[in-house]
Amino acid sequence: MSTIQDIQFSDAIMSRINEYIARYPEGRQKSAILPILHLVQDEYGWMSEPVMNKVAEILSIKPIEVYEVVTFYTMYNLKPVGKYKLEFCGTSCCVLRGAENLMDYTLNKLGIKEGETTADGLFTVTRVECLGACGYAPMMQVGDDYLEHLTPESIDEFIESRRNTVK
Amino acid sequence: MGRKIILEHYNVPNLKDYEVYRSVGGYRAVEKALKSMTPDEVVQEVKRSGLRGRGGAGFPTGMKWSFIAKPEGKPRYLLCNADESEPGTFKDRYMMQYNPHFLIDGMICSAYALGCNTAYIYVRGEYKFIIKILEKAILEAKANGWLGKNILGTGYDLEIYVHTGAGAYICGEETALIESIEGKRGNPRIKPPFPAVSGLYGCPTVVNNVESLAVVSWIIQNGGDEYSKIGLGNSTGTKLISASGNIRKPGVYEIELGLSVEEFMYSDEYCGGMQHEGRDLKAVVAGGSSVPILPKELILKTASGENRLMTYESLSDGGFKTGTMLGSGGFIVYDEAACIVRNTWNFSRFYHHESCGQCSPCREGTGWLEKVLHRVEHGTGRWADIDLLVEITKKIEGNTICPFGDAASWPVASAVRHFRHEFEYHVRYPEKIKNREHFASEPMRLFMNEFVK
Ligand SMILES: Cc1cc2nc3c(=O)[nH]c(=O)nc-3n(C[C@H](O)[C@H](O)[C@H](O)COP(=O)(O)O)c2cc1C
Ligand code: SF4
Ligand code: FES
Numbered sequence: 001m002s003t004i005q006d007i008q009f010s011d012a013i014m015s016r017i018n019e020y021i022a023r024y025p026e027g028r029q030k031s032a033i034l035p036i037l038h039l040v041q042d043e044y045g046w047m048s049e050p051v052m053n054k055v056a057e058i059l060s061i062k063p064i065e066v067y068e069v070v071t072f073y074t075m076y077n078l079k080p081v082g083k084y085k086l087e088f089c090g091t092s093c094c095v096l097r098g099a100e101n102l103m104d105y106t107l108n109k110l111g112i113k114e115g116e117t118t119a120d121g122l123f124t125v126t127r128v129e130c131l132g133a134c135g136y137a138p139m140m141q142v143g144d145d146y147l148e149h150l151t152p153e154s155i156d157e158f159i160e161s162r163r164n165t166v167k
Numbered sequence: 168m169g170r171k172i173i174l175e176h177y178n179v180p181n182l183k184d185y186e187v188y189r190s191v192g193g194y195r196a197v198e199k200a201l202k203s204m205t206p207d208e209v210v211q212e213v214k215r216s217g218l219r220g221r222g223g224a225g226f227p228t229g230m231k232w233s234f235i236a237k238p239e240g241k242p243r244y245l246l247c248n249a250d251e252s253e254p255g256t257f258k259d260r261y262m263m264q265y266n267p268h269f270l271i272d273g274m275i276c277s278a279y280a281l282g283c284n285t286a287y288i289y290v291r292g293e294y295k296f297i298i299k300i301l302e303k304a305i306l307e308a309k310a311n312g313w314l315g316k317n318i319l320g321t322g323y324d325l326e327i328y329v330h331t332g333a334g335a336y337i338c339g340e341e342t343a344l345i346e347s348i349e350g351k352r353g354n355p356r357i358k359p360p361f362p363a364v365s366g367l368y369g370c371p372t373v374v375n376n377v378e379s380l381a382v383v384s385w386i387i388q389n390g391g392d393e394y395s396k397i398g399l400g401n402s403t404g405t406k407l408i409s410a411s412g413n414i415r416k417p418g419v420y421e422i423e424l425g426l427s428v429e430e431f432m433y434s435d436e437y438c439g440g441m442q443h444e445g446r447d448l449k450a451v452v453a454g455g456s457s458v459p460i461l462p463k464e465l466i467l468k469t470a471s472g473e474n475r476l477m478t479y480e481s482l483s484d485g486g487f488k489t490g491t492m493l494g495s496g497g498f499i500v501y502d503e504a505a506c507i508v509r510n511t512w513n514f515s516r517f518y519h520h521e522s523c524g525q526c527s528p529c530r531e532g533t534g535w536l537e538k539v540l541h542r543v544e545h546g547t548g549r550w551a552d553i554d555l556l557v558e559i560t561k562k563i564e565g566n567t568i569c570p571f572g573d574a575a576s577w578p579v580a581s582a583v584r585h586f587r588h589e590f591e592y593h594v595r596y597p598e599k600i601k602n603r604e605h606f607a608s609e610p611m612r613l614f615m616n617e618f619v620k
Contacts, residue, residue: 023328025242025285028368030350035331038292065350072352072523073333075292091254092456092513093411093499100603129336129517130254130456131293134497135409135417144295 006050009058013043017058029059033069037076046077074128082117082124084162087141090127093134102138103127105152109159122162169423169436170397172385172405173378177265183300185307188268194313196384200276201321204387209280213383215391217403222248222339222376223455223495224570225479228383234363235281236371244372245278245286246348247380250332250339252291254456254517255497258407259377261419263290263297267304270377272384274327275313280383281373284324288377289344292333301329336521340569341374342366343523354523355569378407399425402478406496408437413446413502415439428453428475428482429467431498438500446502449611450586453482454494456514457574459581460507461491487581504607506600507586508593511579512540518575529572532563536579543590546597553590557583588615 009017017036024031036055037047044051047070056063070076077085088094088103103114107125110118117124133139136148147158176182176191188194200209214229235243247270251259263270270288278286290298305327308314316324330348332338338347342356345367366372382404386394395403402424408431411417416439422431431437432448441448451466452458469475470489475482483490501510519533536559542548560576567573583590592614593600602608 023287023330025368028349031330031348033350034292034333034347038331038333059350061350068352069350073292073335075334090513091517092452092510093255095510095513096412096499096501096505128334129520130252132251132257132260132291134255134257134411134499135419137411137417141293146296 007054009040009043009054013039021059030061030065033059033061033066034073037066037070041076046080083122083166084142085124085126087126087128087131089129089131089133089137089139089141091130091134093130094137094139097137099138102150102152102155106155106159109155122166123159169421169426170405171421172382172394172397173262173266173269173407174421182266183264183268183304185268185304185311188266188272192388193268194272194275194308196272196387197275197279197313198319200279200387201319201323206280206282209276209383209387212391213280213386216386216394217391217398217401218379218382218386218394219402219479220376221378221406221496223253223457225493228375228379231363231375232277232281232373234361235373236364237282238371241370242285243281243283244367244370245274245281245283245380246341246344246367246372246374247274247286247288247377248339248341248344248374249288249290249294249297249377250336250344251294251377252336252339252521253495253497254514255411255452255499256409256455256495257411258409258419258496260294260297261409262377262381262407263294264300266381267300268308269384270301270381271304271308271313271327273381274383275308275318275325276383276387277373277375277380278325278327279323283373284326286325286327287330287348287367288327289330289332289338289348291338292331298329298331305329335523336517337523337569337571340571343569344374345372352523354525355571357568397423399476399478400480402480402493406477406493408477408496408498410438410498410500412500413442413505414500415442422477424478426477428477431477432467432500438498441500441502443502443504446504448500449503449505450501450507452491452497452499452501452578454492455497456499456517456578458492458494459487459490459577460501460510460585461489461581462585465489465585466491487577488584491581503610503612504604506544506606507582507589508540508544508600509603511582512537512544514578515540515575518571518578522571522575526567526572528563528566529575532559532572533575535559536575540579543593544600546593546600548590548594548597550591550594552594553583553587556580556590 020032052066139148218228219225338353343353347353362372448463469484515536519537524530560580563572564576
């Protein structure tokens with residue numbers, strides 16, 4: 001079992017956290033939970049128990065209140081993921097523009113199945129629901145960015161460029 | 168050329184920068200409202216405009232505002248709904264990306280009208296790039312005295328903050344959105360009490376869509392009467408339409424309400440006709456995934472043979488039998504290679520995934536729909552499944568806490584109603600449909616003879 005003491009958030013993160021808390025009325029600090037969880041996920045990659053417990057401590061709420069939230073909202077990773085998480089939109093409008101074939105293409109290229117991570121820990125591929133880019137389909141989200149009007153060539157290029165940056 | 172209100176200046180480079188926005192007349196509405204109008208006059212102006220909520224339900228905005236309770240000693244909240252997760256809808260993102268100050272401008276006028284000193288913009292978590300744009304715009308507005316304490320020396324205080332969602336379609340439902348801002352799971356609340364009486368932190372709250380709030384600034388600057396002259400009948404003003412699917416020019420278009428569907432579909436100013444030469448239009452989902460799908464004959468003309476128009480009234484002409492809804496304005500176009508069964512399964516998977524799980528008819532029913540549609544689409548469907556689907560939708564519809572249950576039922580019920588022959592085809596030819604592109608290689612119309620009895 002990990003304990004809260006395992007984790008210390010950096011000063012930079014703590015000051016962002018306090019900024020978020022200040023957006024809500026006195027005593028309503030729990031309201032800041034979603035933005036704070038995004039912030040710590042960006043830092044730690046996923047929602048490990050010590051991270052969640054630390055957030056609970058900061059917000060003066062019970063750990064279970066954090067778990068409840070983390071398991072409801074799909075953007076929080078419940079387990080570690082690759083350095084680049086490729087989230088393909090698989091909803092209707094993107095499917096009409098070839099999203100299914102494109103995702104198959106990517107999975108084949110990387111030699112993994114949906115939800116898996118490549119052995120080098122670089123890429124995870126998942127299917128998500130409509131991301132509000134239906135007119136620019138097919139598309140995927142990678143981190144903070146939307147990559148739209150995808151083609152097999154643009155996928156190749158993306159994967160190569162990410163492989164090269166870590167070499 | 169239709170009248171443009173929201174996208175009037177979208178050709179102006181760097182419109183998202185404060186100075187540029189100011190140079191095209193930005194924030195003049197705030198000045199007018201705060202300096203020369205009472206809050207109630209602002210509400211009256213919005214009532215006169217005939218503006219109806221652009222988030223989906225089309226409820227008159229001015230009327231909604233007049234319901235807000237004003238108990239002593241309790242703050243009131245304005246929440247801007249930028250959750251935008253209804254498949255087929257991407258208009259709010261477009262507007263916020265190109266013209267974030269327009270939203271802030273409208274929100275200040277609206278918050279003033281409602282007597283709110285704090286407002287939140289609830290943005291879906293995936294729109295991180297939009298959040299950055301909005302936060303910058305808010306800082307700029309504040310630095311220039313449009314937000315903060317004692318705005319323009321009038322004694323009115325307002326803060327606007329961005330609140331980030333985290334991937335849950337249901338948080339677009341207004342009471343789920345409130346729960347989410349309170350830091351909880353997005354479980355819709357049982358109404359009443361309505362948010363206008365008891366919303367965020369138990370205080371009176373108004374929730375409005377991005378587009379609804381943004382145009383308030385135009386209405387204040389130009390007058391409600393002027394706005395009501397645009398559009399047709401009770402569908403006043405303009406509307407952003409997100410167009411996607413098998414069309415030549417997908418994207419966001421501002422239309423004057425009253426434009427014919429045919430013109431919107433085929434004119435070069437808008438969708439520009441079909442994506443592929445030689446593939447005819449099969450169906451349209453006119454207002455986001457939740458509204459009934461209509462076949463070509465019924466989307467271009469109503470059952471009584473009138474031209475179908477882009478208005479609340481015309482699109483719903485014929486009720487659920489032969490009509491649909493304007494909804495959020497997510498206009499999804501299917502050509503004859505598209506498989507309606509596969510699409511319906513796709514939607515049902517979405518609704519199953521997004522159900523918050525509080526009510527059993529919705530939680531279980533969406534699961535059954537997905538399961539039955541999965542087997543029909545994958546060649547193991549039975550004849551009885553087709554009626555079973557309709558039965559399940561009837562058990563969900565109207566039996567749930569929030570309108571999500573209806574939203575999950577309508578796409579399925581309407582698909583079976585208008586495209587029963589495609590479901591029958593799937594049951595009859597399980598081998599043919601193993602090829603995912605079945606209707607692309609052999610259009611449905613080649614088989615139609617067999618189904619016409
Ligand atoms: C399941 C569900 C999802 C919704 N999603 C959104 C949304 O993403 N954006 C939105 O503005 N309204 C959404 N709505 C409608 C809101 O509940 C609410 O009616 C709307 O924000 C009110 O704003 P308006 O009157 O300006 O349209 C949704 C409703 C339901 C039932
Ligand atoms: S209808 Fe569905 S989404 Fe709405 S409250 Fe019930 S279970 Fe949740
Ligand atoms: S359907 Fe893919 S972004 Fe909307």
